Amino acid sequence: xxxxxxxxxxxxxxxxxxxxxxxxxLNSPVSAQEASQNSAINQxxxxxxxxxxxxxxxxxxxxxxxxxLAVSRENPHVYFVAFSTAGLWKTANxxxxxxxxxxxxxxxxxxxVAISDADADIVWVGTGEVNNRQSSSFGAGVYLSTxxxxxxxxxxxxxxxxxxxxxxxxxxxxxxxxxxxxxxFGANExxxxxxxxxxxxxxxxxxxxxxxxxxxDLVIDPSNPEVLFAATYQRRRTACCxxxxxxxxxxxxxxxxxxxxxxxxxxxxxxxxxxxxALATTQADPNIIYAQIEVAQDKEQSLSSxxxxxxxxxxxxxxxxxxxxNNGIWRSTDKGSTWEFRSNENGRPMYFSQIRVGPMDSDLVxxxxxxxxxxxxxxxxxxxxxxYGHVDQHAFWINPENSNHIMIGNDGSLDVSYDQGENxxxxxxxxxxxxxxxxxxxxxxxxxxxxxQDNGSWCGPSSVxxxxxxxxxxxxxxxxxxxxxxxxxxDHQQLFSESQNGNIRRVNLETGxxxxxxxxxxxxxxxxxxxPIPSGDLEIRxxxxxxxxxxxxxxxxxxxxxxxxxxxxxxxxxxxMSPDLTKNVDKDEIEIMGxxxxxxxxxxxxxxxxxxxxxxDGVNQYSTIxxxxxxxxxxxxxxxxxxxxxxxxxxxxxxxxxxxxxxxxGGTQNYYVSRVEASHADxxxxxxxxxxxxxxxxxxxxxxxxxxxxxxTSIESDLPSFGNVRTIREDPKNxxxxxxxxxxxxxxxxxxxxxxxxxMSNLGTxxxxxxxxxxxxxxxxxxxxxxxxxxMDDITPLQDLNARILETDVHLFEPREAVxxxxxxxxxRSVTGAKTWQGRNAPQGTNIxxxxxxxxxxxxxxxxxxxxxxEMFREIEGSQNQGLNRVMWDLRGxxxxxxxxxxxxxxxxxxxPIAQPGTYRVTLxxxxxxxxxxxxxxxxxxxxxx
Numbered sequence: 001x002x003x004x005x006x007x008x009x010x011x012x013x014x015x016x017x018x019x020x021x022x023x024x025x026l027n028s029p030v031s032a033q034e035a036s037q038n039s040a041i042n043q044x045x046x047x048x049x050x051x052x053x054x055x056x057x058x059x060x061x062x063x064x065x066x067x068x069l070a071v072s073r074e075n076p077h078v079y080f081v082a083f084s085t086a087g088l089w090k091t092a093n094x095x096x097x098x099x100x101x102x103x104x105x106x107x108x109x110x111x112x113v114a115i116s117d118a119d120a121d122i123v124w125v126g127t128g129e130v131n132n133r134q135s136s137s138f139g140a141g142v143y144l145s146t147x148x149x150x151x152x153x154x155x156x157x158x159x160x161x162x163x164x165x166x167x168x169x170x171x172x173x174x175x176x177x178x179x180x181x182x183x184x185f186g187a188n189e190x191x192x193x194x195x196x197x198x199x200x201x202x203x204x205x206x207x208x209x210x211x212x213x214x215x216x217d218l219v220i221d222p223s224n225p226e227v228l229f230a231a232t233y234q235r236r237r238t239a240c241c242x243x244x245x246x247x248x249x250x251x252x253x254x255x256x257x258x259x260x261x262x263x264x265x266x267x268x269x270x271x272x273x274x275x276x277x278a279l280a281t282t283q284a285d286p287n288i289i290y291a292q293i294e295v296a297q298d299k300e301q302s303l304s305s306x307x308x309x310x311x312x313x314x315x316x317x318x319x320x321x322x323x324x325x326n327n328g329i330w331r332s333t334d335k336g337s338t339w340e341f342r343s344n345e346n347g348r349p350m351y352f353s354q355i356r357v358g359p360m361d362s363d364l365v366x367x368x369x370x371x372x373x374x375x376x377x378x379x380x381x382x383x384x385x386x387x388y389g390h391v392d393q394h395a396f397w398i399n400p401e402n403s404n405h406i407m408i409g410n411d412g413s414l415d416v417s418y419d420q421g422e423n424x425x426x427x428x429x430x431x432x433x434x435x436x437x438x439x440x441x442x443x444x445x446x447x448x449x450x451x452x453q454d455n456g457s458w459c460g461p462s463s464v465x466x467x468x469x470x471x472x473x474x475x476x477x478x479x480x481x482x483x484x485x486x487x488x489x490x491d492h493q494q495l496f497s498e499s500q501n502g503n504i505r506r507v508n509l510e511t512g513x514x515x516x517x518x519x520x521x522x523x524x525x526x527x528x529x530x531x532p533i534p535s536g537d538l539e540i541r542x543x544x545x546x547x548x549x550x551x552x553x554x555x556x557x558x559x560x561x562x563x564x565x566x567x568x569x570x571x572x573x574x575x576x577m578s579p580d581l582t583k584n585v586d587k588d589e590i591e592i593m594g595x596x597x598x599x600x601x602x603x604x605x606x607x608x609x610x611x612x613x614x615x616x617d618g619v620n621q622y623s624t625i626x627x628x629x630x631x632x633x634x635x636x637x638x639x640x641x642x643x644x645x646x647x648x649x650x651x652x653x654x655x656x657x658x659x660x661x662x663x664x665x666g667g668t669q670n671y672y673v674s675r676v677e678a679s680h681a682d683x684x685x686x687x688x689x690x691x692x693x694x695x696x697x698x699x700x701x702x703x704x705x706x707x708x709x710x711x712x713t714s715i716e717s718d719l720p721s722f723g724n725v726r727t728i729r730e731d732p733k734n735x736x737x738x739x740x741x742x743x744x745x746x747x748x749x750x751x752x753x754x755x756x757x758x759x760m761s762n763l764g765t766x767x768x769x770x771x772x773x774x775x776x777x778x779x780x781x782x783x784x785x786x787x788x789x790x791x792m793d794d795i796t797p798l799q800d801l802n803a804r805i806l807e808t809d810v811h812l813f814e815p816r817e818a819v820x821x822x823x824x825x826x827x828x829r830s831v832t833g834a835k836t837w838q839g840r841n842a843p844q845g846t847n848i849x850x851x852x853x854x855x856x857x858x859x860x861x862x863x864x865x866x867x868x869x870x871e872m873f874r875e876i877e878g879s880q881n882q883g884l885n886r887v888m889w890d891l892r893g894x895x896x897x898x899x900x901x902x903x904x905x906x907x908x909x910x911x912x913p914i915a916q917p918g919t920y921r922v923t924l925x926x927x928x929x930x931x932x933x934x935x936x937x938x939x940x941x942x943x944x945x946x
Contacts, residue, residue: 041103042760047883048750048801051849054763054782054790055840056431057448057462059474062455063390064432064786066409067129069397070113074120076399079407080149081414082110084129085137085767085786086432090149095416095427097834101149103764106722107744108786109137112179114166119173122199123149126163130181130216131394132235132244132276132350134544134618135453137743137767137785138698139163140722142178144200155200159190165218170225174199177206177258179215179230184237186696187211193218193230195258206258212236212593213248216276216353221335222283228254229289229336230261231277235350235614236592239643239672239694240585240622243592244294244350244614245275245602251291253336268332268339270325272296275613276349280365282357283400289332290357290379291339292367294349294613297325302608311605320344326604329355329367329379342379347371350614352393359400368393372408374421388415389426392454411454428471429837433788436545437770438781439485441492444819444942445842446774448781448789449495451482457497458482462779462791462842465824465943469839470831477507483545488555489775492945494571496550501620502542502562506572509946517572519560530566530575540564541582543624543643553635561625565640565654578654582623583644583670587616629686631678632732639686641673647688649709660709664688671695675727681735684708687715689725693743700725700742704753715753720744729771733778733799741768746782750801763790778816779842793842797849797884811851812924812931818846818891820917822940845890846935848878850924855882861925862887867934868918878924889922891915891937 044050064086071079077094080101088102088110102110102125112126128139141158145151157163160180169175175197182191191214193207207215213234221227234248251264275294282288303311314320322328324341327349332339346353347369358364363378370391373382390412399405407416414427434453440462441447449459457478464473477485480499488494493510496517506515521538522528541563551557558568565578588598600606601615623644631637636653640646645668647661661668671690679685686709690701700719703712715738716725723742731737738749740756746768748759763784770783778799780792797813805811821844831838848862860878865871873893879885892912917939923932 040762041764042758042762044757044759044761046757047881048798049748049757049759049761049884050881051884051886052759052792052795053761054792055842056787057469057789057791057839058431058460058471058837059433059450059452059458059788060431060837060839061428061471061474062433062452062458063410063412063428064434065129065131065392065411065453066395066413067110067131068112069395069407069409069414070115070123071397071399071407072115072120073117073400076401076405078148080113080115080123081409082113082125082395083108083432083786084131085109085434087764087766087786088113088125088149089430089432095414095835098427098430100764102143102152105140105143105152105154105765107138107140108765108767109139111139111163111181112166114168114176116168116173116176117170118168121148122146122168122173123152124166124168124176125152126166126178126180128160128162128181130162130164132184132237132242132617134237135785136162136184138693142166142200156203157190157194159188161188161190162214164214164216167218167220167228170220175257176200177218177228178203179218181214181216181233183696184235185694186236191215192232193258193261206254207232207252207261209248212246217279219279219281219289221286222281223286226255226257227335228258229279229281230254231279231291233276234593235276237694238590238592240587240616240619241590241592241597242350242614242617242619243595243612244617245273245296245612246593247273249274249277251277251279251336264336267337268341269293269330270295271299272325273298273613276353278353278355278367280355280357282362283359284357285362287333287335288357288362289336290355290365291330291332292328292346292349292353292355293330294327294346294353295325296602296611296613297604297607298602298610300325300607303605308605308607312603315604320604323604329365331378343381345373345375345379345382348617350617354394354396356396356398358403359398360403364403366396366398366406368396368408372421385421387421388417388424389413389428390415429835431788431837431839432786434785435769435783435789436482436785437484438772438783438789439487440772440774440781441487441495442489442776443492443945444940446777447487447492448791449477449485449487449497450783450789451478451485451497451499453785454481456480456482456499457485459485459487459495460789464827464841465821465940467828468831468841470829471837472829478505481544484548486548486550488550490555496548496558496572498546498548500544500546502540502546502560504546504548504560504572515572517558517568519562519566519575519577529573530577534577541621541624543621543626544619545626547626547628549628549630551630551635552632553630559628559630559638561628561640563624565625565628565638567654576654578657581625581640581648581657582642582646585623585644587622627673627676629676629678631683632680634683637678637683639676639678641676641688643672645670645673645690647673647676647709651708658709660705661688663709664703664712665714669695671697671701674725675729677728677730679730679735680732681730682706685735687728687730687738688712689728689740691724691726693724698722698724698743700740702728702740702753715749717754717756719747719756726767726769727771729773731799732773732775734801737798737801739771739780741771741782743767746771750798763787791842794847797851797886801851801884805851806853808851809853810924810926810929810931812922812933813849813851814933815846815848815922815935817936817938818889819938819940820891820915822943824943843888843890845888847886848876848889848922848924849884849886850878850931851884852880852882852926856880856927858927860885862889863923863925864889864893865921865923866915866918867921873915873920878926
């Protein structure tokens, strides 16, 4: 133990030396490869990390949640698409191509975007998703662009955390209004309606109710910019529960540009407590205002038990009569003075609540929920539109000059119609998927499987032979909301996927068989697959994002977590179970904004009594296991983490358990244990990350134990204070190499957590939910919740880095073996036009990595020698930078000299020879030193792996 600590101390010392490089100006020539890296977004300036870069492999057809759309009035071919976790994207050619324009800021969650009607070069961005999901991310204020979205600057309101709408003045480019929802998971004063008259230099809070109530919508009178309508919304989410309404929710009117506001009540509006409200008006008739309102029937006369039962029966049969006191749509034809009930069209208001009106016809109304609903009679009746690419709609735009032209944003990304929704084009040429977790198989090239938000589970190649990765290379292996996946490393045809609430399936790619393996007690004549058979009323609580894993010691052994840990020895055919490992919190005893969770959810048949609007929407179960790990060193050494703050340890395969989270200094605070990670170097060592954002705490928390949880040490050290930790990993080959995925980026430590460094080169700001290190290839794989799956090829030099190497002037790392890939003509495809996305293949060959403590002004020469012949095969000039250098050998030799007066034709040019399978010596010569390593070039014998 003492020697291990000394090595770690040396690593810390020499890391400090390496970090000094950050302040040193490097004057050496820059290679083309380095120039490309230096121009990459979020490029690391750390000399140890600067030569690495991320590449995206998809999936892309599986989309990502869109929050808002902004289209230029001057040119509708120019528009912006705002994503919940993928930032902001712009097209200038009507969607033929898109580019990300918000990749380097502190958040990737965009709730609202607006192009100034007075100056199209001015673009406002309000950050922070407003869809109130348990998976929603967070914003960091309002940003402004004055160059049509090419660059953005922060202009304030950092603590609003979620912004739902931005309005611009039609003639004054300096005036804008912001509807700020405020914190989703806590109370805060930075919410309501804000106004600026100096283009964001200062802000005035012009409508504010209380610390629990924000603003969720704004509309402006098309004929008079002094007239505004606002919707306020009182809501709160916690780890267990959701309250989607309260006395703060309502509709407000201003006749002086937002300086003063009056609440609109009565006069045809519903009587009950309100929840989320959507507003719309139209240039066709500015007197008309539509309001889609979520409302309780708590102010109505109570029903008898018989009446309530009849109401419930009718509701289940979708046979209720129109009810002006239930969720629905109201219309005013006199600028909000009086209102008329139109219909009860209002699906899942907490999550959707968007309404739009035709610019030429005030009776043309669209509302959204999972589907798109269209009315041509002023919202009295609706038809459901079909044919768009995905369900769950969150954004809607109608061309103000052509009402046939509409766009919708949903959980699949963007769909466009030019005939009022009769036909649709789906845009899927961007990498904005929202994976939660990832797994890998052992094929060559290996495949990555991942589960995505509202888009099922998919598998796709890390690289393909000869071509670029296409969307068609990914195949679906599971439905629903996709979460965990796992592939049997002894048989890639056998894999497992999971959708929400513990629905785990075993899939065989060869036979097409799919089987549910979810542990079940005996119920409704269904036999139990749990042994011993439990009672039929056994309570099993599954998290929405249910963890499961295959044992690293035996791929037939599966662990799955509910409130109990289930273990199967036969790939899920039968299970045993642990006792309840959670705190078993009674949700009904939890109070939120003055309401106990024991109150019922508001329903049409619950009248005249207090109820909770959208009660617990998205969170069916609480007090559940959310992370599982088994030691790779000691079979049956198990750790689990729960969503209510328990960290449980078993050293006997689950027979007995000890809760060790209480040993963390200050305890876990009942925070969500986002990850437990068993060390690959020491059975007594483990890591735990706590995610407090569900308690309105976005600070990072990472702890390490070296004594089976008896004591814990904080190792978040210098991670940014704004960014909850979603995962922690220890590298399987280097215990000092740690990886942390946070709400806003990816971080690496090379000294066991004493210091952290952003590691996002060529990757835009996004949420990182999972980290995988490929066990054979040592690639680093990220499940980013916003930019699909990302790979960093060949991190072996980081895995090999230690204190001794940091001391030396020059070190040549052992190269990773290379594969001489064949061309698979069966997958050669014609790719035409600019709308087709192409993922990035791994570069051909192998990286030659070397460390220069002080850099050099001299020549760096790399020689490749064929061991079979003893002849030099290739000579490469290397980079001279301080720190870790990487030069790609593409398996080509030195090109033969060009012979004069010899015409070889187009295909007869002097091409460099290709290395044949075998062993080669790599020799590095720098500053008079010669270092060498061997590298194997493997024949591609895996073409028929399917």
